[in-house]
Amino acid sequence: MTQTLARYERYLSDLRGLPPAGPSWLQQTRSGAVERFSELGFPTARRGNEKWKYTNVGPIANTPFVYPFEASANGLAPADIQRVVPWDDAWTNLVFLDGRYSELLSSPRSADGIAVMSLGEAIASGDPDVERHLAKYADFDDDGFTALNTAFVADGAFIRVPDGASVDTPIHLVFLSTDRGEPTASHPRVLVVAGAGSKSTIIESYVGLQSNRYFTNAVAETVLLEGSQIDHYRLLLESDDAYHVGTARVRQCADSTFTSRTFEKSVGLGRYDLSVLMDGPNASCNLSGLYMTSGTQHVDNFITVDHAKPYSTSRLLYKGILAGKSRAVFGGTVWVRKGAIKTDSMQSDKNLVLSPDAEVDSKPALFIYADDVKCGHGATAGNIDKNSVFYLLSRGIDLETASRMLIYGFASEIIDLVRVDSLRDQLERLFLESLPSFKFEF
Amino acid sequence: MTQAHERNGTALLEVKGLRVSVGETEILRGIDLTVRKGEVHAIMGPNGSGKSTLTNVLAGRPEYIVTEGQVLFEGKNILGLPPVGMDPETRAREGMFLAFQYPVELAGVRTWQFLKAAVDATREYRGLPQLKIREFDRLLEEKLELVEIAPELIKRSVNEGFSGGEKKRNEILQMLLLDPKLAMLDETDSGLDIDALRIVANGVNQFKGPSKAIVLVTHYQRILNYITPDFVHVLVDGRIVRSGGKELAEQLEEKGYDWVRESSDSPAAPPAAKVGA
Numbered sequence: 066m067t068q069t070l071a072r073y074e075r076y077l078s079d080l081r082g083l084p085p086a087g088p089s090w091l092q093q094t095r096s097g098a099v100e101r102f103s104e105l106g107f108p109t110a111r112r113g114n115e116k117w118k119y120t121n122v123g124p125i126a127n128t129p130f131v132y133p134f135e136a137s138a139n140g141l142a143p144a145d146i147q148r149v150v151p152w153d154d155a156w157t158n159l160v161f162l163d164g165r166y167s168e169l170l171s172s173p174r175s176a177d178g179i180a181v182m183s184l185g186e187a188i189a190s191g192d193p194d195v196e197r198h199l200a201k202y203a204d205f206d207d208d209g210f211t212a213l214n215t216a217f218v219a220d221g222a223f224i225r226v227p228d229g230a231s232v233d234t235p236i237h238l239v240f241l242s243t244d245r246g247e248p249t250a251s252h253p254r255v256l257v258v259a260g261a262g263s264k265s266t267i268i269e270s271y272v273g274l275q276s277n278r279y280f281t282n283a284v285a286e287t288v289l290l291e292g293s294q295i296d297h298y299r300l301l302l303e304s305d306d307a308y309h310v311g312t313a314r315v316r317q318c319a320d321s322t323f324t325s326r327t328f329e330k331s332v333g334l335g336r337y338d339l340s341v342l343m344d345g346p347n348a349s350c351n352l353s354g355l356y357m358t359s360g361t362q363h364v365d366n367f368i369t370v371d372h373a374k375p376y377s378t379s380r381l382l383y384k385g386i387l388a389g390k391s392r393a394v395f396g397g398t399v400w401v402r403k404g405a406i407k408t409d410s411m412q413s414d415k416n417l418v419l420s421p422d423a424e425v426d427s428k429p430a431l432f433i434y435a436d437d438v439k440c441g442h443g444a445t446a447g448n449i450d451k452n453s454v455f456y457l458l459s460r461g462i463d464l465e466t467a468s469r470m471l472i473y474g475f476a477s478e479i480i481d482l483v484r485v486d487s488l489r490d491q492l493e494r495l496f497l498e499s500l501p502s503f504k505f506e507f
Numbered sequence: 508m509t510q511a512h513e514r515n516g517t518a519l520l521e522v523k524g525l526r527v528s529v530g531e532t533e534i535l536r537g538i539d540l541t542v543r544k545g546e547v548h549a550i551m552g553p554n555g556s557g558k559s560t561l562t563n564v565l566a567g568r569p570e571y572i573v574t575e576g577q578v579l580f581e582g583k584n585i586l587g588l589p590p591v592g593m594d595p596e597t598r599a600r601e602g603m604f605l606a607f608q609y610p611v612e613l614a615g616v617r618t619w620q621f622l623k624a625a626v627d628a629t630r631e632y633r634g635l636p637q638l639k640i641r642e643f644d645r646l647l648e649e650k651l652e653l654v655e656i657a658p659e660l661i662k663r664s665v666n667e668g669f670s671g672g673e674k675k676r677n678e679i680l681q682m683l684l685l686d687p688k689l690a691m692l693d694e695t696d697s698g699l700d701i702d703a704l705r706i707v708a709n710g711v712n713q714f715k716g717p718s719k720a721i722v723l724v725t726h727y728q729r730i731l732n733y734i735t736p737d738f739v740h741v742l743v744d745g746r747i748v749r750s751g752g753k754e755l756a757e758q759l760e761e762k763g764y765d766w767v768r769e770s771s772d773s774p775a776a777p778p779a780a781k782v783g784a
Contacts, residue, residue, distance in 0.1 A: 451569075456611040459566050460625035460681060461599035461632065470624065474615025474664070481615075507569040 072126055073106050076250075079132040080216055087188050091218065094200050098215035105209035119394040119426045120336055120365040125308045130250035130280050132217075136165035139243060141274075143170055146239060150272045150302055151491035156237045157181055163243055164251035165220045178227040179265075181236050184254055185220035194225055194258050202286040202314040202342075210310045214252040214284040221254030224267065226293070228260035235266040235485050240283065242307065244275035255285035259293035259321070266296040266485060271311070273304030278333070280308040287313070289321035291345065296484060299337070300492075301329040305360065309335040319345030319374070326482055327354035328492055329364050330499060340369040341379070349378040355479040356383070358391035358423070359501050365394035370412075372405040375435075381412035384479050386472060387423035388501035395427040397442070401435050408438040416446040417475050419503045449475070454505045468505045473497060516543035518582075519689050519720045520565070525576035527557075527564050534560040536745035538576070542689065547721045549731055549756060552742035553764045558724045559608055561742070562691040566605035567595030580689070600632035602688035606678035606695045608724075613665035618677075621665045622647065622684055629685050650683045654710050672703035679710035690714060691722045696730035708733030728760040741767045 080099055085092055107126045108117045146152070146160060159181060160170035166183030173181050180187070187195050205212035222238045240253040259265060271281055281303065289295055303309050309332045317323055329335060341350050356364045370379045385393045395414040416425045427444035449471045457467035476496055483489035520542040527535040534557045542548055552558050564571040565578060567585075578586050580603060585593045593601065613621065626646075627637055638646065651658055654676040666674050675695050682690050695707055711721065711734050723734060731739075731753060739755040740747045741764075749755065749767050759767065 450611075452611050453613055455568055455595065456607065456613070457621075457625075458595040459599055459605050459607075460621075460685065461596050461629040462624050463596050463628065464594075466624065466628075470616050470621070471613065474613055477615035 073103065075129050076132070076213060077103060082134065083217070083219065087219070088191065088196070090196055091188060091199070095216055095218060098205050098212045101205055102209055102212035102216055105207075105212055107209045116367065116396075119392075120334075120363065122310070122334075122336075124334065125280055125310070128248055128278060128280070128308075130248050131245070133163045133245060133249050133251070136162040136167060137243065138162060138167055138169055141170065141243070145274070146170065146241065146272070149274065150239055150270045151268075151300065151488050151495070152237075153235075153487045155487075156235045156268070158237045158239065159183075159222055160239045160241060161220070161222065161253060162241055163249060164217075164240065164253045166222075179230060179232055180223065180225040182223055183220055184218075184223040184256060187223040192223070195223065195256065198258055198286065198288055199256050200286075202288065202316050203284050203312060204314075208312065210282055211284055211312050214254060214282050214312070217252040218254050221256070224255075224257045224265075226259045226263040226265045228290070229262045230260065230265075231263065232265040235268055235488070237268040237270065239270045239272060240281065242273045242275060242279045242281060242303070244277065246277070248278045248280070250280040250282060253281065253283040255283070257285070257287040257295070259287070259289045259295050261290040262292040263290075264294045268298040268300070268485070268488065270300040270302060271309060272302045273307050276304060276306065278306045278308070279304070281310070283309070283311045285311070285313045287315045287323070289315070289317045289323055291318045292320040293318075294322045295324065297323065297325040298483065298485070298488065299325065299327045301327070301332050301335055301337070302495075303332040303335070305331055305362070306333045308333060311335075311337045313337070313339045315339070315341040315350075317341065317343050317345060317348040317350065320347045321345065322348070323350040325350070325352050326479065327366070328479075328496075329354065329356040329366075330495060332362065332364065334363045336365040336367065338367040340371070342371045342373060343377040343379070344373050346374045347376040348374070351380045353380075353382040353479055353482060354384070355476055355496070356393055357386040357476070357496065357499070357501075358393055359388040360391060361389070362391040363393075364391075365396075367394075367396045369398045369400070370410065371400045371402070372408040372410065373402045375404060375406045375408070377405065378409045379412075380410075382479070383414045384475065385414070385416040385425060386419065386476060386501070387416060387425055388419045388503065390420070390422040392423065393425045395425070395429070395444070397429045399431050399440065399442070401431075401433040401438050401440065403434045405435045406437045408435060408440065410438070410440040412442045414444045417449060417472060418446050419448065419472070419501060449505055451505070451507060454507075465502075465504050468503050469500055472500055472503065514543060516545045516717075518542070519544050519580065520722075521577075521579040522565075523577045525564075525578060526574045527560055528572045528574055529560070529570060533574070534571075534745055535564070538745075538747060540740065540747065542720045542722060544688075544720055545717045546738065547715065547723065547734060547736045549723045549725060549736035549739045550742055551725055551739060551756060551759060554726075556742045557745040558742055559693055562605055562693045562722065562724055565691060566603060567593070567598050596628070597632075599685070599687075600629050604682050604685060604687035604690045606675075606682060606690065606692040608693040608695075608697070610666050610674040610678055612667045614667060616665050618661040618663055618665050619647075622661070622681065625681065626684055646684065650680055653683065653713060654680045655706050656680060671698045672700065675699060675707055676703065676710070679707050683710060683714060688718065689720045689722065691724070693724045694726065695723075696725055696727065704730060705733065728756045731756050743768055
């Protein structure tokens, strides 16, 4: 424990430096999280730890990150941000600098009773939904990263969609790591409460503006009340040297639909731990992701779906494109609890491995404790198909273009799922521009 | 050889003593074939005789190993890698086209983009100006009508969710768009119902002309009722065992391949194999 303490002393001293802001319930939650983090630290010991078997967070634990106590726009203009992240002025855009809300760069809306605001503001105003839901789904008892994020909770994003509201304008949360000239850590926090029968679209973007090593430790909690629908997109556009650990906890009530698409384009070491609890009958979730890695990048998707109640449906479709010496990890676990009859679940993870030095570890798993269910899973890894390449060549298309067309074709299955037109167009461009240079060899 | 006197066109394709293996197995065991401009050649033969191997090796499929022989397209050697020979894309741009027996489904590659990329690459090589999107769309519309493909289909991924007949018609569409000199149709008729066969044949007949040549690979005589061949060659066990005019196809239909197999054992057979050359 002494060693752990020494390693994490920096975080603990930063935490002591934070003002004891917020109501007493929050102070209690935070101090509990501080205590738990000081016991847990980060999961650097991987032996026997299935959750972290293929991902080494040692480099995160060993880097002394500085906590930026104040947000600083530092002369940032909206144009600087729009250059690095998909953007549409028609969306509701909220920008966070190193985890803190930037009023200057944001365009919040509160039309139709929908609340889209800084979490700090929502806490300060004593919003009962914050107390009711914050830190109730992202359990930190067994998770050092979540404990650390919770310990730092002061600001972030709060979205509440009123019962029955149908929000057409996408809500875009941009978490930006600014250039501070030294390695920094930020702990973005998101809380979403979707009212009964409501519909909304939420885009979460994580972006780096600096070339330095930095660490983003994000936690998002989402609760979907009866019959609500959320279309969720998560974009990972961090710097190539960045560390990113994202934790998302979703609780679905009866008849709700959670659709989530993840696009992981750049990061040094990235982990996304998404867990969906289907806590009411007839809920459905549709999760998919596209990860593209090159160089020495490492991306780990750790997805859990828990069918706790009957008549629920889940779909998981993840695709990876790996080049260079990069590594991808996919862990998909679907639980079907006792009594969750008529569960319908399908998961698959497909990978294009374009380099002999790249590696993917794909582990889809199913645990079924109910009868009368329909479940399936599968994983593939391989190169582009030689018959497809030859077909394109035989039409006069050169080898490099043919390879690109097929790689992009592989990715487009996920990109085409994006229902926000301007987001889809921008993602298409982003991924097309950064496809690995690759020539198929027969 | 009733058509002998008509053979005054320029030689487009010259295959000389071609031997081809896949792995350890020799598939083609000495093929001689000359195709001149304006001619339609039908290559018939039983399953496994090497018909598809011949068209695929001509198109440049990398799995096939040429062990002997020469292939000239417009007098230029195509076998082997550049600068000695031509890679598959160069053969295509030079004007060789293969309609696949099994057209490949390209997940996520939209048909429109695919067709445009192919036309762009080919035109650029031939020194033709790039078509503007509007010009291309007009050309495409015209050809789509010819092969009776619904315009909605080109918004889909290439051949994905296409019926068997639509896939084959899509091959003919590509042939018409790329406007090659030599079209090799690898069992384009197999699996087609009578309407689709008529559409495919109509497309091929539109393409036909004094500067074009067609090599039709088929099992059955049926398509030859729509596309009249000038020459029919019978391929058995990797050799052309008999060549003749269109009446040969009718004889085959009547007597079956055993008839040529038997007669090819006779001493008269080897010279017959050279008739087309």
